[in-house]
Amino acid sequence: MEQWFQAAQQGDYQYIKDNIILARSVDQMFGNKTAMMYAAQENHYKIVNILLPFEAKMQNAQGSTALHLAVSKSSFDVIKILATFESDVRNNKGKTALEIATEKNQLDIIDLFEHSSMYEPRASASFILLPDVKNEQLSKLQKMNDELKLTLRKQEQINKEFKFTVQSLGNEQKNDLCIKEQNIKAEKMEYEMKLEYIDAEVQQLKQEVNELENVAEQVMQLVKQKITQKTK
Incomplete structure (x- = not known):
């Protein structure tokens, strides 16, 4: 099912939507990432939105969630969605995504976390x-x-x-x-x-x-x- 993860990474929303039933049947990880993690790194927020019920709070081998990876890539639209759902998850180093952003002095991202409740309608869609x-x-x-x-x-x-x-x-x-x-x-x-x-x-x-x-x-x-x- 490599095509499933490739579609998520490349932002092929139509493929993900048409084959959303695969979210339950394919292996959750490919290359140490879920499909939502691939989408999060590339700021494909529509794909993150549709995969959220299936993969929220999932962690890779390093304990990172899709939100951790979104912060590392400054995927602002994705952070708006995931901040409400994954902000309390810590990676293997004991860091939340917000703490990582704070350490790196990513002020724009910190601001997104502080106003995350404003973006919840998109997440719930x-x-x-x-x-x-x-x-x-x-x-x-x-x-x-x-x-x-x-x-x-x-x-x-x-x-x-x-x-x-x-x-x-x-x-x-x-x-x-x-x-x-x-x-x-x-x-x-x-x-x-x-x-x-x-x-x-x-x-x-x-x-x-x-x-x-x-x-x-x-x-x-x-x-x-x-x-x-x-x-x-």
């Missing part, structure tokens, strides 16, 4: 997007499902017409039509198998949509709690 991505895939599968059902109905109608025709034909013609009927039955079985597979995929995607919506709700509650804590 990803949790609205993810169910939409799933729903888009679900819609495609349901369309395929409907098309297959329509095809099956047509095949059943053709089958009935063959049976009616067979009754009025001679033996030789009957044999030919019987062969055709068997072929139609075989095609019908194939369509039914495809239909069962798609039905299973639809149910799986529905379940994943529900799970993502639950995750979105939980994270939004966490964001609200952090905002409340900062305003006290």
Whole structure:
């Protein structure tokens, strides 16, 4: 799945969005970095936004998060997103991303941390997007499902017409039509198998949509709690 990480590094948002289901299935690390870490280093904030629910607070072998790497590369747009979610994580040297920025006297980055609550709407946008991505895939599968059902109905109608025709034909013609009927039955079985597979995929995607919506709700509650804590 090297293409997944390469897309994140190069800022291929459309690929990441279209294949977001891979965020759960691919190995989380490639070259000691997650996909979100690659995107964070290059300031691809839209990709960071969509990967955040899957990879927030993940650490590499050095204990660095995507936020640590974003600070090291001065990825300002990404820092605005991640400061709320990963600012409390320390690397293997016991340093938070803000402490590293302070040591390097990166005043612009320090200012971003101090005003991080101002940027939370952008971070929360990803949790609205993810169910939409799933729903888009679900819609495609349901369309395929409907098309297959329509095809099956047509095949059943053709089958009935063959049976009616067979009754009025001679033996030789009957044999030919019987062969055709068997072929139609075989095609019908194939369509039914495809239909069962798609039905299973639809149910799986529905379940994943529900799970993502639950995750979105939980994270939004966490964001609200952090905002409340900062305003006290």
